Amino acid sequence: MPSDAWLATDLELSRASYYAATAGHAPSFAPLPGPTSCDVAVVGGGLTGLSAAIELRQRGFDVVLLEAREIGSGASGRNGGQAIHGLACDQAVIESQLGLADARRVWDLSIEALDLLRQRIAVHRIECDWQEGxxxxxxxxxxGRSLTAWADRIEAVYGYPLARIGPGEMRQWVDSARFHSGIHDPRSGHLHPLKYTQGLARVAAAQGVRIHAGTPVRALAQGAAPVLRTDAGEVRARQVLLAGNLYLRGIAPKLEPRIMPVGTYxxxxxxxxxxxxxSLVPSRSAVCDTNFVLDYFRPTPDHRMLYGGRVSYSTATPRDLAESMRARMVRTFPQLAACRIEYAxxxxxxITMNRAPDFGRLPAVGGHAANVYYLQGFSGHGLAFSGLAGRVVAEAMAGDAGRFDIFARLRHRTFPGGARLRTPALVLAMAWYRLRDMLA
Ligand SMILES: Cc1cc2nc3c(=O)[nH]c(=O)nc-3n(C[C@H](O)[C@H](O)[C@H](O)COP(=O)(O)OP(=O)(O)OC[C@H]3O[C@@H](n4cnc5c(N)ncnc54)[C@H](O)[C@@H]3O)c2cc1C
Incomplete structure (x- = not known):
């Protein structure tokens, strides 16, 4: 399959969501009317770009944010809604590359990300169904033994408390025979991601960020004053942030093979x-299992079960998606056998090769300082962490790169096969991981 075939079905998949049906009135932003200039131009109207824009504006920058489609139409408006401590990769990956002291700083930043998310919801009164747990x-x-060992280490080395749930009490937390044991974290939680993303867009606009939706950036010209080319004209900036996730479509070709699209449903x-x-999850917490190919689910405030799982490394949408998600949900909760899936x-x-986030600057062309930043590779764990990423990139653009550069030091490999053949290569690798989950 060509590497970008997944894009054809992408918007369709997003519009079918429970979130699209329940978000209410979306803020609307006109396309860019013509050429302009600014301090910082941000590409991407998802959580990453919006968070950065808010943080930059708070530091006094004049910011233009360009979104190709609608605000939140990428991953940000359709994800599982789970805001969780840590990163997608294990801390061991960070420790092995940066050492323990910086790994501790990275963990603490993931906790700051949760605090920032809750703080934004409270300060700006963003109605997005936040539920802790x-x-x-x-x-x-x-x-179960691996999970306990992991929690012991997180507590001992990172000082982060996690309650242990033993086999005898597991059913009181999740009314399913599938789970052996678990951990509980009251500081993490879940929300309606499209309402939250649209809420951030309203905050950014109210603070003076110039947001233009329906404005694809077609090209980036690097230089002392980088330029973004759009259909309506150029945006000239002092600095640029690329926060386009998998959708950049060739405007920074070196970034593309460092991440790979993996479908999740x-x-x-x-x-x-x-x-x-x-009765299903009495604490109303978000739940996620520890399998490599994982199931994640949560109750909604209107008494539904929102159930995520199955991955498509081939990027093809699974056939009969609603029925296959129903089967997965019923495997966990047989008591829902008669329930219909209303949205799928x-x-x-x-994802990056090592599941660590990929933040950095494009190498400068010419003698000037590097002034095009990027944030990508959240690897399925970006709901909260993208907010923090926006904060640290704003700090760096304002002259204090201390926290940003911890991440910029992480080494990333490109996927074998490059941009075109990386998908088939990964399909083979993932068949092995799936088998490992089944055998464990
Ligand atoms: C199905 C699913 C479930 C997930 N579940 C969870 C979860 O439960 N918890 C969690 O922590 N994370 C989850 N994630 C991951 C999380 O959603 C992402 O990490 C996060 O939303 C990334 O935000 P972003 O702003 O970087 O990207 P996006 O939200 O994808 O935004 C990028 C935006 O940039 C725009 N863009 C790109 N290129 C251009 C261009 N050239 N010109 C103009 N605009 C452009 C795109 O149109 C898009 O709107 C999930 C993701 C998916 C897909």
Whole structure:
């Protein structure tokens, strides 16, 4: 399959979501009317670009944000809604590259990301159904032992407390026979991601960020004053931020093979009987298992079960998506066997080879300082962390790159096969990981 075939179905997958049906009135932003200039031009109207724009504006920058489609139409408006501590990769990956002291700083930044998210919701009164609580659950005794060992280390080395849930009490937390044991984190939680993303866009616009939707950036010309080319004219800036996730489409070709689109899918049940709904996850926490190919789910405020899982490394949308998500949900909760899936959708996660985020600057062309920054590779764990990424890139653009450069030091490899053949190569690798989950 050509590497970008997934793009054809991408918007369709997003529009089918529970979020699109329930977000209410979306803020609208006109396309860029003609050429302009600014201090910082941001490409991408998802959580990363919006967070950076807000932080830059708070530091006094004149900011233009360009979004090809609608605000939140990428991963940000359709994800699982789970805001969780840490990164997608294990801390061991960070420790091995940066050493323990900087790995501790990275962990602390992931916790600051959660605090920032909650703070923004409270300060700006963003109505996005925030619910605190996260459960990490293990599907077998051996995975339970690994989860406990991981939690012990996170507590001992990173000073972050996590409650342990033993086999005897697991059913009180999740009413399913599938899970052996788990951990609970009250500081993580979940929300309606499209309402949150649109809320951030309203905040950014109110603070003076000039947001233009329906404005694809066709080309980037690097230089002392980088230029973004759009259909309506150029945007000339002192600095540029690329926050386009998997959708940049050739404007920075060196970044593309460092991330790979992996499809992940979600089904949302019809509204359940409130008593049944409340019994499934009584704490109302978000839940995620520890398998490599994982299941993640959470209750919604209107008594539905929102159930994510299955991945498509081939990027082809699974056939009969709603039924396959229903089967997955019923495998965990047989008591939902008679329930209908009302919404089924999916999206593409930007995974890096080592699952660590990929932040940096494009090498400068000419003698001037590097002035094009990028933030990508959240690897399916960017709901909260993209907010923090926006903050550290704003710090760097304002002259204090201390925190940004911790991430810029992380080494990333490109996917074998480059931009075109990376997908088939990964399909083979993932078949092995799936088998490993089944055998564990
Ligand atoms: C199905 C799914 C489930 C997920 N579940 C979770 C979860 O539960 N918890 C979690 O932490 N993370 C989750 N994630 C990951 C999380 O959603 C992302 O890490 C995060 O939203 C990334 O935000 P972003 O702003 O970088 O990218 P996006 O939201 O994709 O935004 C990028 C934007 O840039 C625009 N753009 C790109 N190129 C251009 C261009 N040339 N010109 C103009 N605009 C451009 C795009 O149109 C897009 O709107 C999930 C992702 C998916 C797809």
């Amino acid at each position: 996260y459960l990490g659950v293990a599907c077998s005794p051996s995975k 979600i089904g949302c049940s019809e509204a359940l009987d409130p008593v049944l709904a409340a 959708w999916g999206g593409f996660v930007d």
